Amino acid sequence: MAKTYDYLFKLLLIGDSGVGKTSILFRFSEDAFNISFISTIGIDFKIRTIDLDGKKVKLQIWDTAGQERFRTITTAYYRGSMGIMLVYDVTNEKSFENIKNWIRNIEENASADVEKMILGNKCDLDAKRQVSKERGEQLAVEYQIKFVETSAKDSLNVEFAFYTLARDIKAKMEKKQEASNPPGGRTGAHQLRANEQQRKPTSWLSRCSVL
Amino acid sequence: MSCSSVEDIPEQCKDLFTQDGVLLKASIGRSISDLNSIGMLCIVQNSDGTKCIEWRPNDLITIDSDTQDQEWAVVNTIGRRQRTLSGNMTSDYAAARARIIRIPLDELKTFKCSRNNQQMQFSTKQGVWQNTFYFQHGNAEIFVAYLKNHVKTAKTRHDRNTYVVVEPNIESQVLNRSFAELDIFTENTTDVVWNLVSNFKQRPYETTLEAFSKLTDIVYYGNEGMNGKRDVSEEVAELLTKSMSALEDTTTVTRTDEYEVINVKPTLPPRPCIPRGTPLSTEKWEGLQDPEGRVTEIDGVRQLIFRGGVAHSIRNSVWKYLLDYHPWRMTDAEIKILQKRKTEEYFSMKLQWRSMTDGQESRFSEYRDRKSLVEKDVNRTDRTHPFFAGDNNPNLMVLQDILMTYVMYNFDLGYVQGMSDILAPLLLLLGNEVDTFWCFVGFMEKIASNFDMDQAGMKQQLVNLQQLLTFASPELAKHLASKDSGNMYFCFRWLLVWFKREFSHRDIMRLWEVLWTGLPCANFHLFICVAILDSEKDVLISKDYGFTEILKHVNDLSMCLDVDRILSTAEGIYHQIISAPHLSDQIRIILGIPTVGSRPEPEPEPEPQTSQTNGNVETDPGQTDMEEVTLEYNGLQISIVTKTVWALLA
Ligand SMILES: Nc1nc2c(ncn2[C@@H]2O[C@H](COP(=O)(O)OP(=O)(O)O)[C@@H](O)[C@H]2O)c(=O)[nH]1
Ligand SMILES: [Mg+2]
Numbered sequence: 001m002a003k004t005y006d007y008l009f010k011l012l013l014i015g016d017s018g019v020g021k022t023s024i025l026f027r028f029s030e031d032a033f034n035i036s037f038i039s040t041i042g043i044d045f046k047i048r049t050i051d052l053d054g055k056k057v058k059l060q061i062w063d064t065a066g067q068e069r070f071r072t073i074t075t076a077y078y079r080g081s082m083g084i085m086l087v088y089d090v091t092n093e094k095s096f097e098n099i100k101n102w103i104r105n106i107e108e109n110a111s112a113d114v115e116k117m118i119l120g121n122k123c124d125l126d127a128k129r130q131v132s133k134e135r136g137e138q139l140a141v142e143y144q145i146k147f148v149e150t151s152a153k154d155s156l157n158v159e160f161a162f163y164t165l166a167r168d169i170k171a172k173m174e175k176k177q178e179a180s181n182p183p184g185g186r187t188g189a190h191q192l193r194a195n196e197q198q199r200k201p202t203s204w205l206s207r208c209s210v211l
Numbered sequence: 212m213s214c215s216s217v218e219d220i221p222e223q224c225k226d227l228f229t230q231d232g233v234l235l236k237a238s239i240g241r242s243i244s245d246l247n248s249i250g251m252l253c254i255v256q257n258s259d260g261t262k263c264i265e266w267r268p269n270d271l272i273t274i275d276s277d278t279q280d281q282e283w284a285v286v287n288t289i290g291r292r293q294r295t296l297s298g299n300m301t302s303d304y305a306a307a308r309a310r311i312i313r314i315p316l317d318e319l320k321t322f323k324c325s326r327n328n329q330q331m332q333f334s335t336k337q338g339v340w341q342n343t344f345y346f347q348h349g350n351a352e353i354f355v356a357y358l359k360n361h362v363k364t365a366k367t368r369h370d371r372n373t374y375v376v377v378e379p380n381i382e383s384q385v386l387n388r389s390f391a392e393l394d395i396f397t398e399n400t401t402d403v404v405w406n407l408v409s410n411f412k413q414r415p416y417e418t419t420l421e422a423f424s425k426l427t428d429i430v431y432y433g434n435e436g437m438n439g440k441r442d443v444s445e446e447v448a449e450l451l452t453k454s455m456s457a458l459e460d461t462t463t464v465t466r467t468d469e470y471e472v473i474n475v476k477p478t479l480p481p482r483p484c485i486p487r488g489t490p491l492s493t494e495k496w497e498g499l500q501d502p503e504g505r506v507t508e509i510d511g512v513r514q515l516i517f518r519g520g521v522a523h524s525i526r527n528s529v530w531k532y533l534l535d536y537h538p539w540r541m542t543d544a545e546i547k548i549l550q551k552r553k554t555e556e557y558f559s560m561k562l563q564w565r566s567m568t569d570g571q572e573s574r575f576s577e578y579r580d581r582k583s584l585v586e587k588d589v590n591r592t593d594r595t596h597p598f599f600a601g602d603n604n605p606n607l608m609v610l611q612d613i614l615m616t617y618v619m620y621n622f623d624l625g626y627v628q629g630m631s632d633i634l635a636p637l638l639l640l641l642g643n644e645v646d647t648f649w650c651f652v653g654f655m656e657k658i659a660s661n662f663d664m665d666q667a668g669m670k671q672q673l674v675n676l677q678q679l680l681t682f683a684s685p686e687l688a689k690h691l692a693s694k695d696s697g698n699m700y701f702c703f704r705w706l707l708v709w710f711k712r713e714f715s716h717r718d719i720m721r722l723w724e725v726l727w728t729g730l731p732c733a734n735f736h737l738f739i740c741v742a743i744l745d746s747e748k749d750v751l752i753s754k755d756y757g758f759t760e761i762l763k764h765v766n767d768l769s770m771c772l773d774v775d776r777i778l779s780t781a782e783g784i785y786h787q788i789i790s791a792p793h794l795s796d797q798i799r800i801i802l803g804i805p806t807v808g809s810r811p812e813p814e815p816e817p818e819p820q821t822s823q824t825n826g827n828v829e830t831d832p833g834q835t836d837m838e839e840v841t842l843e844y845n846g847l848q849i850s851i852v853t854k855t856v857w858a859l860l861a
Contacts, residue, residue: 019630041590041629041712043703044766045759060759065586067628069664073703094580175835 005049005058009169010080011064011162012110014102015087023152024087025063028162033153037166040065043077048165055168059131082173083165084116086146088136090120090149091128096135103143115168116145119161123149227790228254232347232511235266236330238312239341245310251329251352252344254361255313256790262361263318264333264513266312266344268717309495312342318374323373328352348387348511350518357786360483367489479683479787487775488519502648504543506532511538517730520721526640533727534653536646550645554816557645561616577616581625585614591630609638613648620652627662630655632708636716636723656728661707672706673699675801676737679749682791682798683741683784687748694757702740709736718774725778731785733803743772824847 015022020049022040027033029046045062062081064074078084088095099118106114119168120136123129133149146164150157233252235245250268257263318335325332328351332340337733346354355374364374495515499508506512512532519527531537536553537546540705564578572579587609593599613634618625633654638647660668677699681688691697704712709726711719726736747764750756757763788798 017584035590038594039588039628039631041632041707043700065628067663069627069666072666073669073700076698076700094583138838142459196484 005056007055007057007170007173008060009057009082009166010060010062011083011165012064012078012081013085013087014064014105016089016092016098017065017067019087019089019092019095020152020203021085021181022063024085024119024121024150024158024161025061027152027155027158028061035153039063041156042070043074048162050163052163052166052170054169056188059160059162059166059171060067071105075105076107078106081110081112081114082169083095084110085117085119085165086120086145086159087119088131089122090131090133091122091125092138093130096120096131096139099139107148113172115165115172116143117161118143118145118147118149120149121152123156124151124154224258225301225790226253227256227361228354229788230346230350230354231514232508233266234345234347235268235342236345237340237343239339241312248310254357260846262316264314264316264358265364266342269309295754298443314342315444318735319376321373322355322358323370324351324355325372331355348508348514350514352486352613353488353518356485357483360481360786375828384429384531384713419773433817436698454618479791482783482787484728485779485782485786487779488515490520490522491525491529492522493525496522496529504546505541505662506539507540511729513730517725517728521724523720526720526724530637530640530724530727533647533724534650535728536649536653553649554645557616557648560619561612562617563619574774577625580619584628585618587610588626588628588631593635593639593716599635606638609647610634610642613638616648617651617655621655622661626658629662629708632711636719639716640720642681654723654727658709662803669703669706672734672737673702675734676706676740678700678797679737679788679801680741680744682795683788684745684748687744687752688701688717690752691761694761696758696761701765702744704766705740705743706736710739713769713772714774715770718772722774722778731782732789734801735781735785735800737776738785739782741784742777746777809815 013025013043015021022037023033025046026037029048040063043062043064045060047058047060049058051057057159062077064070064077084106086099088099090096103116108158118136118140120131120133123133136147136149146168148157148161148164150161152158159167229251230253231251232249234247235241235251245268248268248270250266253265253267255263255265256702266860289544314333314335318339319333320830323332323340324330327349329346329349330343331346331351331354332343333342344351359374362376365373365377368490491512498511499506512529516529516533532539539547541549567575567578572582589607592607592610599610612630613628617630634647634651637650637654638644641647641650655662660671675695677688680691681698688697691699709721714722722739727737729735743753747768751761751764753766754760788794789802789804796808799806
């Protein structure tokens, strides 16, 4: 079997209902936007393989339903995720305020060293804006999390966001690998063979999450 | 011989299938007064495992259900003391009982279904129809379908409605064969098995108990005397597994202090293939109403809808009954009054939120949050359907208005995601805002627990689904559990909006109306899940799908499912489960039928089994998960699991 990827990263999109999580994912996986998108019930994921510094990185991106009462179910899927996108809607103050709650939610349910990023979505809707870019940046500094404003509609910064998050995860992983491997060891020592990953993606993921 | 202890085992005689609305038309040797009385036709399993067709007049049924002792059950007289009627039975009851008609299946020779599925005739003697029944709802084909699961039949060449019974006792033959194939035991023990096989035909019940006592004996005592260190228990487990392999059983052997329990987990009876019916037609629907518009045959209507759904042209009318907006017993005139009142009530609630000023709204965050959720979801509901497509579609406004009015109707619950999915097909069909609202209220009544703040209702259903699947398809349940998916979370979407996302509008209407009938048992929607999963079982297991693949596969089934096939499979699974001899209380609770632990009483007891002192615990069925029977064999006390025995006799 041909080698299809070098890494598999599990990512998660969270944030209030209607902020554009599914649209961002749709933009990233299909490069399309649909104004009348169907609301998400339960949980689903999409796959896209990207090229990162010569390595094929397969991103498995999980999309969740936003309403609070469904969290008990959706948090079950947080486990093993290596990166989380926290999404708010720049035209909705409440969704911005809730980012703090979502961060708390992550702390309770995801592994401690998961990579995070804050996205202020729908930045194309300037006329309706309720949350300034500065406030977004301030929040990011407060929590020491990277931040970018996006538009799923206009395809603004969506690629950038996922590439950034994936690159951070990769760097963190490689650093940990180096720390645990004696220097001068084989450079590809941390890589898994593609077939192996495909057969047991979950067990591989759970190992990665504790790296 | 250990026959005496057999008497301690409670008689079990149960209905495998019942069908209401069946009139006795003709019966040889019956007084004329019995004819034309209405009753139910059943397939009954006797305590000894034999089965019969039984017709019971309706006036008997009430008495029948509170005396579950089944004393009058026909018992196999060979090798067993004939039981007599118990003394406390009233003569009225005895007289009523005499009116029951029983046709043992192993005596049944031919049967016939005629007159457009309205009539069935049975014969135990060539050339004479002893009993003729008339099916009020014209659905005799259903009885035929079930009956064919219990007897092997061939159609006669000259008449395609007449069936000839070819082999009455097929299951015990299968069992005999599987035992005959065994040769693991040493000479001595093989004899036990062979004796079992030869005795089984004459005295199935005792023979089985006896055989198991011996097997148990071997397991527990065989080690020491004969073969030193050899672990016989494994062999026996293997033997049992193999013996039941025709029935795909699994076996566990557990060791307790005093005895060895060989717990054969029996598989279910074969799955009947039940054909779907035709939808309730306009003519039938009108025929089921009296001149003033009352629906007269409520149960009959439900049965018909369960079987075939509702013809599209009358859905608009029938759904209002199914969703408890229009009471079945109301006249047309009364419904008019009701509708007027409900219309006023609706608009007054609508006015409450419509008259809210911007200022009020700005100081009412809970209301604001609900409103914004509704707006977001309405814009994301079925927008690809022409009825809801396009910008500024007025139907979206109606969705919005109904959901907002529902927020005022039930502010505590408010709006929860998924509700717009529930509402959309109702509006699409009913068209009218007020009707749609009240039907939505009725639907929400049925599934309110799905939307609980704490999601306890959803979690309970997922647990129940897992239990049901473990019972119906243990292999798949095991696979899911091994892939971290035993919590069944991947079925969340199915359950939350009752499969709305899995089917087209046309199909979801069919599925929902069938489920709204509440037939054939509580939680039938869980059987729909089991049916879908069961049909994907081979893929899920053979491809060794893991946690993520299971979710993906299940999500991707959306719009690829055949609603009629699934309904038919679900019903088949239901009948497998309901007629399973090892039905546990856990499953009984899910099905909404009485548990065996607490004896069926007319009034439900507030605190069952707490302060009760029952002196006869050992033979009281179902108090514990495992029912044990103590037998004497060669002076040794041996306990075995009675479930096992029932399984063998099923
Ligand atoms: N103008 C604009 N609308 C967006 C954008 N992203 C999402 N939306 C719209 O916002 C609504 C909610 O989006 P959705 O992806 O379903 O949100 P989710 O609940 O977070 O998954 C939809 O009607 C989208 O069309 C964006 O970048 N710009
Ligand atoms: Mg979404």
